[in-house]
Amino acid sequence: MFIIFGTRGLKHTVSDSPVLSNSCPNCNNGSLVNKLYRRWFTLFFIPVIPLDTVDRFYECDSCKSAYNESIKTILQRSKEEINENQKRATSIYAKALIAAMTHMAIIDEDFAPEEEREIKDAIEGFQEMKEELLAIHENVKVNANMNNQVFDFLNSARNELSSEALINILAQAAVVLLADGTIEKEEENLMKEYLIACGLPKEMYQTLIDKLKQKDMTTLKKEQMN
Ligand SMILES: [Zn+2]
Structure with missing residues (x-):
């Protein structure tokens, strides 16, 4: 053997x-x-x-x-990078959003309580940066677009965010525009300027308003049905 x-x-x-x-x-x-x-x-x-x-x-x-x-470290690092980027994009989004909404709310020189409520609701959606957003809100409320601050926020949004995100910002600003029930000429013009600043065609204005009005109607109908 x-x-x-x-x-x-x-x-x-x-x-x-x-x-x-x-x-x-x-x-x-x-x-x-x-x-x-x-x-x-x-x-x-x-x-x-x-x-x-x-x-x-x-x-x-x-x-x-x-x-x-080493794949473990690479994956962890890229997850951190993704989180970091997401945080940055959210911050740019929120600042442009609150600046544009506030600016839109004061442009007709009549800051309606409905408008303030829309903006405060929007700020509530970003708990982590609430203080910063409230400061932007107060600042734009007092100084409007001084030093081009509102358009600067929109510009960084245009450089960093998708057009879907930009349209979202403008749609929310348009909600403010519709909040007090009437659309003033200043509001319409400002919304068109926003569209241009975001690199979107100003003809989108009507589409945006029509869509929001439709949505408003459906929400209303649903509320009535319940
Ligand atoms: Zn696999």
């Missing part, structure tokens, strides 16, 4: 290392499981003694792509 011995690599799951859920860069939904290859001393082809750890890596449980362990 002779003894056959040798070594063999075996793949193990590292049980105490958290799975990186749904983060496979290749298939986008697979989860990355930390694995290690360990070389074993084998006797008759059966692993009996674990030798050194040969390699640690992440393997996708779906498409089986393998990644160097």
